[in-house]
Amino acid sequence: MQLTGSHVLNAPVSKIWGMLMDADTLAQVVPAVSRLEKTGDNEFKAIAEVKIGPVSGSFSGDLSLADIRENEGYTLHVKQNSKIGNADASVAISLKPITDSQTEVSFDGNARLSGLLARTGQRVISGVANTLTRQFFDNLEQAINENP
Template sequence: MKLSDSREIRAEPAIVWTAILNPEVLKACIPGCQSMTGSVAEGYEAVVKQKVGPVSATFTGLVQLSDIVEGRSLRIVGEGKGGVAGFAKGSADVRLEPVEGGTRLSYDVEASVGGKLAQLGSRIIDGFAKKMADEFFTRFQEAVEGPDEEEAAASAAEDAPKKGWFKRLVGG
């Protein structure tokens, strides 16, 4: 399965770059991520719980960052084993470019599965992979750029997780 897309993020490229290298941001953005330990240089060990169609599994695996071109691009590669459910592997080539008002983040994702998961059929797997990629990059965008003014007023009245927490943390 292959997927390409891009997003306009209302934050300077330096802030977006710092966020994509931050393990707390990655953990918060990966749907179902229960834990993540490690570093950019050595890679991360992650535990992710997901339900794909009728199959529910907890995947343990590694996430590596490679092909790093400081401030411009990198490759995120992950592989997880889910016991009898099988395995999942994927990669995302991520590119950043400055645009008026912020940063364009473009990505090309490839994903594959094996074992019981592969028996679900490509339509279910492709839909799930697209949903996971969309959710990751939506969460990433929200963490970095924060809410618009209407959302900010609405969430100030709630105890909802605050959008833009990373941007505020680095003073963007």
């Protein structure tokens, strides 16, 4: 499944970068993540509760950051396992200043699903991915507004 998109946030690149590199902030803004624990440099254990159409489950796995370019972006690797299937994703995240107070955050990558997740159907999963993406950017905007 392809994951692509972008969103403009009303904050400078340095602020967005700091938030995207902070585990506590990520745990707050990433939808469905109930816990994010640092296990090493740029490596985390992630626990998530996800509902995809009629299927829901608790996921546990690893999240890591690679190819880190300060204030420009990184590659996010996620491997999550559950009773309803597994997800393995790699997504390039890029930050681009639009003005001194606006930043475009874009992402491009793909996710491979297996088990019941893969059988749920591309249309349902794409809809859920779009909803989770919207929630992520809404949550990030709220966090920016709460911490000017």
